[in-house]
Amino acid sequence: MRAPKYLELVCPAGTPAALRAAVDAGADTVYCGFRDATNARNYPGLNFDREEMRAGIAYAHARGRRVLVAVNTFPRAGETGLWHQAVDTAADCGADAVILADLGVLDYAARRHPTLRRHLSVQAAAANPLAIDFYRERFGISRVVLPRVLAVGEVAALVAQLKVEAEVFAFGSLGTMVEGRCYLSSYMTGRSPSSDGVCAPAECVAYQEDGDGLRACLGTAMMNRFGPDEPRSYPTPCKGRFVTHGSPSYLFEEPIGLNASAILPDLKAAGVTALKIEGRQRGRAYVTEVVSAFRAILDALAEGRPPPRAAARLHALNEGGQETLSAYRSGWR
């Protein structure tokens, strides 16, 4: 396998074409999931069947890159078969690691496939040394994907106490709630991000033109109304604009995306091993553009050159057309 330069670049793929695009654009590692509820991006037409996964892994391996398979949702009691099957299939297809969150699925993978690397998904929301060490001791995880709630200094303090690798988010949509524990969307739609793999499922989303504006609805509730000149965003409840005391405002979080490209040296100094790009639900044009930009920056940093300003144009790809350093700068609010 190709040794990552500076930091390992872990990139999303929702389709076989996106996987090839990520590899061709310079990803060190690609993560993807199966076409069912076992992963947190279970949208219509997205993801891989067994043969597509096998072919995708072969394509990446032939070019010295790794593939991680996300099986990172939480099975309901008594319905673990699909999740076990997903872990077995990932191992059979030659995945380099599985990304897991549920204790039972972690236990199954550790017992059934002890040589298959296990990464702890962000869905497990493990953000302190005690929790992460528990997963390492009991289930032998090799890496933790840290929740998007830590300032860079907190990442450094945490990583210094860990005996596993740390992966952090570098670009894409932000989860404003405790990851894997958010019930807002499931309360409104009856389908859960944590068990069904969908936040704001497409069948519950409706956009309606309203004069010059656009209404965005989730189920029977309007989440936002965009004016003619306003950038738009997903109608997720955590980024809805609600009227309280007569004034509309984003009560929980603005529609905005993460871009940590300006602080990669800080993240490396904090002991981070890998950078994750969010966006398995996005198209291959997004994958190509974001991965290429981060590849150029990482290569420059590895060679001691000033990083190119390639990431300056990335803000338009983010939700609401805006970007932030989020908790990295100021910690969790």
Next chain:
Amino acid sequence: MADTAFPATLATGAMRLLPSPLLGAGAALLLRRMGRVHPALFRDLAALPPTTLRIAPTDLPHRFLLHIGGGPPRLRIDRDGDTPADSCVKGRLESLVALLEGRLDSDTAFFSRAITVTGDTAAVVGLRNTLERDGLEVMAEATALLGPLAGPARRTARRLETVSLRIRAALAEAHAALHRTPPAAPAAEAAELTGLRNEVRRLASRLARLEGKRRHEREEPAA
């Protein structure tokens, strides 16, 4: 510009002039050819739940109806323009073709208002994700219908597109001169302005939130 790049300006101009029946016949022919070249994609499209989408290029007088699911996809012109459909995708022809070819990310296009989606969102998401699995090239497929004339047709289209773009740029320049349009702000200033606008929007939103909280605390003082 590659020979198979979609000549958006030329195609938009030509399609504006084409009568509906001719355009409909050409679109159906193109779809059939794509089905032959991309059988796996068309199998996936046939496996989707049956639905009808209205495709509405905002810079053309024509509206299309695309039927997918439950069989081979069918594309026809909606001559009335108001035939019921389950969903509608609106945008400039250039954006719609870029989406079809996977050159434009649909979420990015949605955030920036380049496209608007209404109606059955799940059907549009299913179509988008299915198209993303393959790589369609509209210009290559369309000119391939001409058989041995495909190569010359592509080269001619490329030249005409270059000329069209030059004419459009010259007309825009003349228009700006006639109307004494003030020079556009340099990119850095424009970006700063956008940033400041966004910051003001964020601050206004935060202020509203704080005011709401304060009012709430005043109305319901802690016991």
